[in-house]
Amino acid sequence: MIRRRYWLFVLPAVAVLSLLGLSDAAPTPKKVQPIRALLVIGGCCHDYAKQKDILTKGIAARANVKWTIAYDPDKGTKHLNPVYEKPSWANDFDVVVHDECCSGVTDESLIARILEPHRQGLPAVILHCGMHCYRSKGYPRSTPWFDFTGLPSTGHGPQLPIAITFIDKDSPITKGLTNWSTGKEELYNNAAGKMLDTAHPLARGQQTVTGKDGQQRTEDVVVAWTNLYKGKARVFATTLGHNNATVADGRYLDLVTRGLLWAVDKLDEAHLKRAK
DSSP states (O other): OHHHHHHHHHHHHHHHHHTTTTTTSSSSOOOOOOOOEEEEESSSSOOOHHHHHHHHHHHHHBBBBEEEEEEEEEOSSSSGGGGGSSSTTHHHHHHHHEEOTTTTTTOOOHHHHHHHHTTOOOOOEGGGGGOOOOOOOOTTTOOOOHHHSSOOOOEEEEEEEEEESSSTTTTTTTTTTOEEEESSSSOOOOSOOOTTTTEEEEEEEEEEEETSSSSSSEEEEEEEEEEEEEETTEEEEEEOOHHHHTTTOHHHHHHHHHHHHHHHTTOOOTOOOOOO
16 A cells, blocks of 8 residues: 555656656756867977977866877977878868967978868967968068968067057957966067958057167057958967966966867857866
8 A cells, every 4th residue: 555655646746747848857968079179389499398288288277178289399490390291181170279480381382281271161270480480482471371370470579578458358259358468478570561351450469679779669569360261260369479488377378268269169158167
């Protein structure tokens, strides 16, 4: 008799839950797949051996990203990162972060191989010396690589603090970010040519320098922007990131992380994480 009362109680309850649709009110959440990112890094003039880890660990702490690192220890400007040896070099990735420094690689067929996946729509992030790479025919004004970056740049000033001001506060990339000043950093010039029509500025940097005449002057240039390459590929770019202290700065990592997520069109709560 006790057993019968038990089942008479349970069965109607299950039926009511089913009728109300509550039996599946808490479905198993769909697992969000990590973004597959390739970091191409190495070349002249920077501590890439440490920065490869600072970047990947810092961004992984902030976003659902799975990294593959293509680190080239060669410290020259003419050495092509071995990852580019195969035409299919980018097949397994959702986004590529270009942080190489190899201005002396000028072979147009090699540059075309690097750019081809992006021509087809593969998103990208370009950091610091990535702006000064692949100086092929047309340099310093117009090159295939500058079409990709969205803003020609040919050199930089001394290592001094840079005051960063976000000029587009409505961009999803800059939302919630505050202006700050770096430690010693290189301010890249934008003197080689104007920003492309496909590019959009996000932040400017100011640096006070002393000329050879002893007079001080203020340099004020774009330091972060977006570009739409060939009408297909989203590109986030920043010229900041020379020294390890800047790369490891949480404010810098926040900016680059948000830029990366914007590039793959996944700047949302499912992919963002709170850095510990």
